[in-house]
Amino acid sequence: MRKSILLFLFIIFSCSLAKAQEKLTWEDFADVSFEPVYNKKYDVHFLMPKFGEKIQSHQGKQVSIIGYFLDISGSGEIFLVSQNPMASCFFCGAAGPETIIEVDFTEKPPFKTDQIVTVTGVLELNANNVDHCNYILKKASGQLVN
Template sequence: MHLKTSFITLLSLVLFTSFISVTGFNNDIWKILLKVKYHFKDNKYIPKFEAKHKALDRKTVTISGYMYPLDEAKEHQYFMLSYYPIKVCFFCGGAGPESIIEVNTQKPIKFTSKKITLTGQLRLNPDDPDRMFFILLNARQNK
């Protein structure tokens, strides 16, 4: 009986920890994404995804960051999400391409300069140089 209880407790802990690491504490997601290695070749950034990155591919994640719209509209369904505020983003400051996520949302999201939290399916992009390393699909804003 004790062995069965211990096994159930251990299994519950493993499942709960897995759930939190993907859907809960989104700073942990950034810690993984920010560690992607890449090189610059033929005028393109080429990512090298490790097992820890591949484990997140096609998973539903919750992540916070700063919205970088690509046009001047008040609401956006396609934009970039950055770990850093605009003054130090990949495009404007000293950060790298690993700090940006390309986002496609289910519904338009009103622009804000404040940090936002999104949930969506994370996809890794190993080979299309015209897109970001990370793409968040079917994202929705968490209130």
């Protein structure tokens, strides 16, 4: 009887852990539109995001996404996960800002640019700060996809 109770508790605990993070797709991050807004600091109009309800429901939650690892600083200071490899990423003009996520890793990652990784972290939606991406994963960790 005791073994049955322990097994039941283990299954319940495992199920709650599995639901603790949500696996999102790049389609989920496409739930955004953009409107031009004037920025006094830079004296230019920026396309600012208006997040849809679906992606807003993940704000502040732990999520994971599979994508291409990018070290855009080249020196291990600024990391992104992208829907596309470096040659066709947002910064090269081949995609929109909804296809990249800024990643704030808890530890410096060992990955190389264009390796496919799964990144897990707390999702922050950034609608105002043009010095950062629209999507940010905080307290993040990652692993290579085999």
